[in-house]
Amino acid sequence: MDNGALTGLATDVVVFTIRAQRLCVLLVRRTREPFAEHWALPGGTVPADEGLDACARRLLREKTGLHGVYLEQLYSFGSPGRDPRARVVSVSYFAVVPPGCLLSVTDHSSRLAWTAVDALPVMAFDHGEIVSMAHRRLASKLEYSTIALQFMGERFTLSELQSVYETILGEQLDKRNFRKRVRNLPCLEETGEWFRAGNHRPARLFRVTRPSRVDIIK
Amino acid sequence: MDNGALTGLATDVVVFTIRAQRLCVLLVRRTREPFAEHWALPGGTVPADEGLDACARRLLREKTGLHGVYLEQLYSFGSPGRDPRARVVSVSYFAVVPPGCLLSVTDHSSRLAWTAVDALPVMAFDHGEIVSMAHRRLASKLEYSTIALQFMGERFTLSELQSVYETILGEQLDKRNFRKRVRNLPCLEETGEWFRAGNHRPARLFRVTRPSRVDIIK
Incomplete structure (x- = not known):
C-alpha cells in the first residue's frame, strides 16, 4: 500500500x-x-x-x-x-x-x-x-443461488427455466428433481396464468418477484 | 484499456x-x-x-x-x-x-x-x-462449499466442525441436521480413531482428505 x-x-x-x-x-x-x-x-x-x-x-x-x-x-x-x-x-x-x-x-x-x-x-x-x-x-x-432467474423474461414456464440451467451446465437435468428444487426458490412466484401451445399440456407461468437481487440458497 | x-x-x-x-x-x-x-x-x-x-x-x-x-x-x-x-x-x-x-x-x-x-x-x-x-x-x-474444513486441524470430531460453523455464522445449529449435511461432504473421511474425554461418549475422529481444494457442494 x-x-x-x-x-x-x-x-x-x-x-x-x-x-x-x-x-x-x-x-x-x-x-x-x-x-x-x-x-x-x-x-x-x-x-x-x-x-x-x-x-x-x-x-x-x-x-x-x-x-x-x-x-x-x-x-x-x-x-x-x-x-x-x-x-x-x-x-x-x-x-x-x-x-x-x-x-x-x-x-x-x-x-x-x-x-x-x-x-x-x-x-x-x-x-x-x-x-x-x-x-x-x-x-x-x-x-x-437464484442467479438463473436473471436470464428469464417477464413470465416463463419451469420448462424454460430448466432449459436455462441445462444450457449453462451443458447437461440434461432430471425434470422431477429440477422442479422439486426450484419450486422452493425465493423470488419465484406463480402468475396464476397458463401457457398453452398447440397440443401440449398447459404449463403454469411464473415470474420473478425481486429481479435485482441474487439470493444465496440455504 | x-x-x-x-x-x-x-x-x-x-x-x-x-x-x-x-x-x-x-x-x-x-x-x-x-x-x-x-x-x-x-x-x-x-x-x-x-x-x-x-x-x-x-x-x-x-x-x-x-x-x-x-x-x-x-x-x-x-x-x-x-x-x-x-x-x-x-x-x-x-x-x-x-x-x-x-x-x-x-x-x-x-x-x-x-x-x-x-x-x-x-x-x-x-x-x-x-x-x-x-x-x-x-x-x-x-x-x-467445503471451506469450513480449512479451519480444522489434522483430526477432529464432528462437534468441533459444528462449532466452527456456529462460530462463523453466529448462530446455534441443530446437531442432527448438521450431521446429515456434513457426512456427505467430499474431502471428509473417518480416521477409524476415537476421541475420548472424561465421562463423555467417545466421538469419531475425522480428517480432511484433500486440504488444498474447496469444493462446491451440489
Missing part, C-alpha cells in the same frame, strides 16, 4: 444471455491497437475519480447501450504480460440479461456481437480467459 | 482462524503514514512484474510468516478516496488457517495480532470494510 507501483486500471464486463438455447456473451470489435479488429469484452479505462462499479456500468452503457442490468464483480486479472503496453489490471464483472436484450445484434458483421461461449473467436488480451472464468462462476452459482 | 489511467496497486489478505471459539483475523500494525500505528491487513504494493496471487502470498509470508495456506481472491476495492495519497486499488484475498497457526501471536501488544472480527479496532484505509466483506463471503461459502 506504500508508494504504490503505478498501474493501468480497466474494467471489463462479461454480459451473458441465452439465444437459441446457447449461452452467449456480448463482444465489441476493437478499433485501435493493440488487438485492433479483434473482439473484446465491453470495457475500458477507469478514470482516477470514478468508482469501479460505476465505471463498469457506464462503459457498458456507452459501448453497448445496456443499462439497469444485474452486474457483479467477478475477478481481477493482473498478469504482468496481459497487456503488451503496460501493466494493466482488469477488474472484471459479469452481467446477465434476459432474452430479447439487444435483439438486433445478430452476427459478427457489425461492431457488436452476441457470440456463443463455445465458439468464441480469438479474443483481445486475456478476454477469452475472463469469459471462461465467468462461465465457471455462473455455472457454480446455479447450484447455490 | 486504452491510455490506462495510472493507479497504485496493492494486495491485502484477510487471514481467518478460530481462537477460543471466536472468528479472528490477523492484523499488522502499520509503522508509516498514512495511518501510522493503525492496524491493517497484511499486504502492500504489487511490483510491476509480479502476478497478483504471487504477490499476495509473498507479502503474507514476509509480513506474518504464514505460507502454504488456502488463499482465494475476494474482491477489488477501488473507491477513489480509499487512500489519502492517490488512487490505489486493493485486490483483496482471504485465507483460512487451522487453529494453532501463529499461536504465539496473542494480543495487541506486538506488531502482529489475532483480533476477533466482532471487536476490530479502528482500521487503516477501508480495511474494516474488507474484513466485513470477507466475513460475509466466508459465511455464505459455508452453505455451498
Whole structure:
C-alpha cells in the first residue's frame, strides 16, 4: 500500500444471455491497437475519480447501450504480460440479461456481437480467459443461488427455466428433481396464468418477484 | 484499456482462524503514514512484474510468516478516496488457517495480532470494510462449499466442525441436521480413531482428505 507501483486500471464486463438455447456473451470489435479488429469484452479505462462499479456500468452503457442490468464483480486479472503496453489490471464483472436484450445484434458483421461461449473467436488480451472464468462462476452459482432467474423474461414456464440451467451446465437435468428444487426458490412466484401451445399440456407461468437481487440458497 | 489511467496497486489478505471459539483475523500494525500505528491487513504494493496471487502470498509470508495456506481472491476495492495519497486499488484475498497457526501471536501488544472480527479496532484505509466483506463471503461459502474444513486441524470430531460453523455464522445449529449435511461432504473421511474425554461418549475422529481444494457442494 506504500508508494504504490503505478498501474493501468480497466474494467471489463462479461454480459451473458441465452439465444437459441446457447449461452452467449456480448463482444465489441476493437478499433485501435493493440488487438485492433479483434473482439473484446465491453470495457475500458477507469478514470482516477470514478468508482469501479460505476465505471463498469457506464462503459457498458456507452459501448453497448445496456443499462439497469444485474452486474457483479467477478475477478481481477493482473498478469504482468496481459497487456503488451503496460501493466494493466482488469477488474472484471459479469452481467446477465434476459432474452430479447439487444435483439438486433445478430452476427459478427457489425461492431457488436452476441457470440456463443463455445465458439468464441480469438479474443483481445486475456478476454477469452475472463469469459471462461465467468462461465465457471455462473455455472457454480446455479447450484447455490437464484442467479438463473436473471436470464428469464417477464413470465416463463419451469420448462424454460430448466432449459436455462441445462444450457449453462451443458447437461440434461432430471425434470422431477429440477422442479422439486426450484419450486422452493425465493423470488419465484406463480402468475396464476397458463401457457398453452398447440397440443401440449398447459404449463403454469411464473415470474420473478425481486429481479435485482441474487439470493444465496440455504 | 486504452491510455490506462495510472493507479497504485496493492494486495491485502484477510487471514481467518478460530481462537477460543471466536472468528479472528490477523492484523499488522502499520509503522508509516498514512495511518501510522493503525492496524491493517497484511499486504502492500504489487511490483510491476509480479502476478497478483504471487504477490499476495509473498507479502503474507514476509509480513506474518504464514505460507502454504488456502488463499482465494475476494474482491477489488477501488473507491477513489480509499487512500489519502492517490488512487490505489486493493485486490483483496482471504485465507483460512487451522487453529494453532501463529499461536504465539496473542494480543495487541506486538506488531502482529489475532483480533476477533466482532471487536476490530479502528482500521487503516477501508480495511474494516474488507474484513466485513470477507466475513460475509466466508459465511455464505459455508452453505455451498467445503471451506469450513480449512479451519480444522489434522483430526477432529464432528462437534468441533459444528462449532466452527456456529462460530462463523453466529448462530446455534441443530446437531442432527448438521450431521446429515456434513457426512456427505467430499474431502471428509473417518480416521477409524476415537476421541475420548472424561465421562463423555467417545466421538469419531475425522480428517480432511484433500486440504488444498474447496469444493462446491451440489
